[in-house]
Amino acid sequence: MQKILVTGATGGVGTRLRMLMKGLYPSIRWSDIRKPDDLAADEEFIVADLADLAAVKTIVAGVDGIVHLGGYSIEGPWEMILNANIVGCYNLFEAAYRAGVKRVVFASSNHALGFYPRSQRVGVNVTVRPDSRYGVSKAFGEALGALYADKHGLRVTCLRIGNVGDAPLDQRRLAIWLKPEDLVQLIRIGLEHRDIHFEIFYGASDNADVWWDNSNARRFGYKPTGKADDFRAQAMAAQAKLPPDPIGDRYQGGPFCSDEYDADRAG
Ligand SMILES: NC(=O)c1ccc[n+]([C@@H]2O[C@H](COP(=O)([O-])OP(=O)(O)OC[C@H]3O[C@@H](n4cnc5c(N)ncnc54)[C@H](O)[C@@H]3O)[C@@H](O)[C@H]2O)c1
Numbered sequence: 001m002q003k004i005l006v007t008g009a010t011g012g013v014g015t016r017l018r019m020l021m022k023g024l025y026p027s028i029r030w031s032d033i034r035k036p037d038d039l040a041a042d043e044e045f046i047v048a049d050l051a052d053l054a055a056v057k058t059i060v061a062g063v064d065g066i067v068h069l070g071g072y073s074i075e076g077p078w079e080m081i082l083n084a085n086i087v088g089c090y091n092l093f094e095a096a097y098r099a100g101v102k103r104v105v106f107a108s109s110n111h112a113l114g115f116y117p118r119s120q121r122v123g124v125n126v127t128v129r130p131d132s133r134y135g136v137s138k139a140f141g142e143a144l145g146a147l148y149a150d151k152h153g154l155r156v157t158c159l160r161i162g163n164v165g166d167a168p169l170d171q172r173r174l175a176i177w178l179k180p181e182d183l184v185q186l187i188r189i190g191l192e193h194r195d196i197h198f199e200i201f202y203g204a205s206d207n208a209d210v211w212w213d214n215s216n217a218r219r220f221g222y223k224p225t226g227k228a229d230d231f232r233a234q235a236m237a238a239q240a241k242l243p244p245d246p247i248g249d250r251y252q253g254g255p256f257c258s259d260e261y262d263a264d265r266a267g
Helices: 012-020 053-060 078-098 133-152 171-176 180-192 215-219 228-240 246-250
Strands: 003-007 027-032 044-047 065-068 103-109 155-161 198-203
Touching (some): 012 027, 065 078, 078 103, 103 180, 198 215
8 A cells, every 4th residue: 555545634533543644654645625724734635525526536546545534424414415425435436446446444334333222232244224314324335335345346444433532422432432543453454454355344442331243353453452441430420411312322323313213103
């Protein structure tokens, strides 16, 4: 991997990666629909809207691997999700394949499976159960990844990211927290491991409360260093201040499940 493209570079995760991935590859191109305020003179950055195929063709040109973070990252109106995550993700994979890019690491999400109950441990071979239009768009991105891997030989890794941050912020995030350095480890496996064809990994650290079987990532050498348990007291103190959420607390997707929820009212 000589040259890498990272989309969504101005967002929360992208901003962390601009620090953590410095020097990891000979050349990194960053892209987003908006430019970061703190761009350094030695950082290559191209402004591009993922919904614009011509612009996406420009950002993928000449790169060996892509870390695709760009898109709408929470629940939102269908038009926003459609443009950024459905059209945008299609454009990314299609342009990557046409340009001869070898690998894509796609930032999927736990919200592609948010309606699994917290009592159930899920692996990577289960039906998706999205908890939002956003979650559906991530399931769509995973399906696109499988298509381009199986049909065109692109090497694709989907990371079902839990929650990236310095520490888990509440009880739910004790189960799904991902230390930023562990995310970098997963990205590197996706970009570098010789046996990647199409893989799904859970983006979670070594959390005692975990709901996911992440043995597939460990099979590829993933050794998470973060332990959510180290922050249990502060996460539970924050949890105690949250209002009760009977639906959200039942399912893995938390508030994404209770948002707009009215299934109980169906006949
Ligand atoms: N942060 C997390 O814990 C977490 C958890 C699960 C999944 N993810 C996924 O990881 C990725 C990064 O997450 P984040 O927290 O940094 O999100 P973020 O919202 O902070 O960043 C996303 C970036 O994508 C850019 N973007 C949006 N629409 C675009 C478009 N049409 N064209 C080009 N760029 C566009 C935004 O400008 C933004 O900078 C997202 O795909 C998100 O869904 C993140």
